[in-house]
Amino acid sequence: EPEVTQTPSHQVTQMGQEVILRCVPISNHLYFYWYRQILGQKVEFLVSFYNNEISEKSEIFDDQFSVERPDGSNFTLKIRSTKLEDSAMYFCASSGPGAEKLFFGSGTQLSVL
Amino acid sequence: GIQVEQSPPDLILQEGANSTLRCNFSDSVNNLQWFHQNPWGQLINLFYIPSGTKQNGRLSATTVATERYSLLYISSSQTTDSGVYFCAVEEGSTSYGKLTFGQGTILTVHP
Numbered sequence: 573e574p575e576v577t578q579t580p581s582h583q584v585t586q587m588g589q590e591v592i593l594r595c596v597p598i599s600n601h602l603y604f605y606w607y608r609q610i611l612g613q614k615v616e617f618l619v620s621f622y623n624n625e626i627s628e629k630s631e632i633f634d635d636q637f638s639v640e641r642p643d644g645s646n647f648t649l650k651i652r653s654t655k656l657e658d659s660a661m662y663f664c665a666s667s668g669p670g671a672e673k674l675f676f677g678s679g680t681q682l683s684v685l
Numbered sequence: 686g687i688q689v690e691q692s693p694p695d696l697i698l699q700e701g702a703n704s705t706l707r708c709n710f711s712d713s714v715n716n717l718q719w720f721h722q723n724p725w726g727q728l729i730n731l732f733y734i735p736s737g738t739k740q741n742g743r744l745s746a747t748t749v750a751t752e753r754y755s756l757l758y759i760s761s762s763q764t765t766d767s768g769v770y771f772c773a774v775e776e777g778s779t780s781y782g783k784l785t786f787g788q789g790t791i792l793t794v795h796p
Contacts, residue, residue: 673718
């Protein structure tokens with residue numbers, strides 16, 4: 573069964589450093605997302621991406637965050653200057669033409685020290 | 686924004702028992718999904734169910750959109766059902782996949 577894959581599974585970085593989280597969505601999907609989950613809390617929407625542009629973003633997704641689809645298969649989330657409070661599990665997701673059922677990757681656990 | 690409340694917050698069962706998880710939401714939705722987060726943190730999509738009833742093996746779900754709630758039924762529970770169950774909704778008339786998650790129900794199934 574097709575699945576969303578994320579790399580790396582764990583990322584440790586120093587405060588102020590840039591990180592790039594990578595995702596390969598399901599191949600025929602058209603909508604791509606990033607969500608995050610701070611330890612012990614609920615999952616939060618960050619951004620959705622369709623037709624090579626951001627379609628929705630949350631208040632969390634400020635100027636420090638950016639997304640890109642550099643080629644036909646990858647979807648990336650960049651955090652320009654990480655803060656301690658960016659420590660979380662970051663999930664990539666994708667969905668088909670109707671943006672209905674979302675399929676999530678296994679997540680990247682980001683730890684900012 | 687829309688509010689999503691799940692109950693109960695915690696549930697402990699013996700293997701073989703049945704359970705019902707509830708999700709209440711504060712506004713009209715066009716998208717409602719149930720997820721299982723397993724002990725390794727992976728989010729598994731169980732149902733896309735903005736209205737009506739669906740069944741998948743031992744699991745079934747019902748959403749009554751007019752009354753703003755959804756139920757997830759787990760029958761003959763197994764230890765592998767343990768984890769956190771999330772309800773997630775999207776308000777409005779058009780679906781973009783911008784889901785608001787509830788706080789989840791932590792399910793523990795003992796052998």
